[in-house]
Amino acid sequence: MTGQAQAGRPNKLLRNLNAKIASIPMILTALVIFVGGTFWTVFYSFTNSKLLPRLSFVGFDQYHRLWAAPRWVTAIENLALYGVLSLIFSLVIGFVLAALMDQKIRFENTFRTIFLYPFALSFIVTGLVWQWVLNPDFGVQSVVRSLGWTSFTFNPLYTPEIVIYGILIAALWQGTGLVMCLMLAGLRGIDEDIWKAARVDGIPMWKTYLLVVIPMMRPVFITTIVIIASGIVKVYDLVVAQTSGGPGISSEVPAKYVYDYMFQAQNLGQGFAASTMMLVTVAIIIVPWAYLEFGGGRKRG
């Protein structure tokens, strides 16, 4: 924009040389790591690399094996369930908290600080804390039992059927503060006059939110959804800290499958195929978003 090329012709490559030199790390990262690395992994996912990557192609074998593996199928099911629930709950909780915070309340700063502090913590810390809170012998279950309700059972981390909900609780605790902040920013961006107009027309508050405000916040929602979704696909540390994928394989997730096959089981081909599937998942999220954003013309609230 600003410093764009003056009229000078001589030697195109040397023009603006300093900027080019300064951009070398970016260019290298973009080409070698992001483009090169991605293609490399996709490419080698069609080989039967075991301990070391090697070039003997087996077509889609790794993918057949991947989808035949109960562990991978569990990982995908977990991701789907965890993904859908965490998307819905983060949006709902985040929005409700933001709407409450937007009522010109006192101590807004204090509340915001409290809701957001878990986000500063790592997933490892979050996972370990919730592992402790959900500990069946000392945590929530034992507390409720000691209150007299002796048959109370709430032991998600050791119950294969519901372990993913245990992880979800921790994930929501960690992440809803951020969603709340984004939503609050969106709400503050909405014109006061809208509220006045709605009040004059006698529209109840919840209806104004549902029919006027939320549709107006479309860009914020889309950004938030993309942020949450790309985080969901990457979920790894939290599972490692809370359950290590257990009991058995019941809280396995794709990111952990990839790590285990690449660095523990020395089965690189499987690791590459699984990570390629993760890439595909992200593409499935990003492409419709890009289409919505740039495809059907610019529509901004």
Place this chain on the structure above:
Amino acid sequence: MADIETLNTTAAGIDAVSQRLGDGPSGPKPRPTLSARNIMLYGTLTVAALYYLLPLYVMVVTSLKGMPEIRLGNIFSPPMEITFEPWVKAWAEACTGLNCDGLSRGFWNSVRITVPSVIISIAIASVNGYALANWRFKGSELFFSILIIGAFIPYQVMIYPIVIILREIGIYGTLTGLVIVHSIFGMPILTLLFRNYFVSLPEELFKAARVDGAGFWQIFLKIMMPMSLPIFVVAMILQVTGIWNDFLFGVVFTRPDTYPMTVQLNNIVNSVQGVKEYNVNMAATILTGLVPLIVYFVSGRLFVRGIAAGAVKG
């Protein structure tokens, strides 16, 4: 580039929030304090706040108890006898594998990883963002787009090629290697942050400096940098918390003696052998969370800006 604009919109919104937050109470005359509506409102917020605070309370309380007391009571009961022994043990004596020098080793590793990573990544990204904002050249936007799209690709896809590259250079498993990895993966979001900031600065400044004969580096060091202290601080917050909290890169690119704190913490708590010392575990957890928490509480509103910009990093 509209994804960037969306982020801009959000960041601008967050800024607007921050500004309003600073003004204190505003808006129409306050309603009577004890209305049913207010009781509902503050009631709900307080219950929610208690839920968010509970794990922190449980952590602190547990870390101050002795093991016999933990076995007797529940996680919410306050300690009858406060002891700091678990903290000492977590810091200096807890075992991971063969090492029994506690989290202190991991802490210093994390410091040695975080400090250079933050400095290098911010140095690279700020110059980069400056070049993209003020000195565009053919193809610069294309590389930038690749970089931003790259930020959405799961790290798992790129990890193994990086392992190979680092191994070939001979720095796989060293702190240097991990610093390079953090600098690489910090680049998209930081470059975006700086580029957007430099674009927002008045163009006349840049033009005047050019007319006066200042070059690429001179303008950056003498005009742009001094004007952008806030954005440097935001970038620093983003990177310090992000790198300190990292687990995946730490576990992939380091060896036991160079493990960062998060990896060591996980190994201490989730080690299979021996009696589980919950109090030590919780003390260790707090110790690991302390650095980002301090950054969070000290930086306040700047943290909100930072995470709004950095949330895409995931």
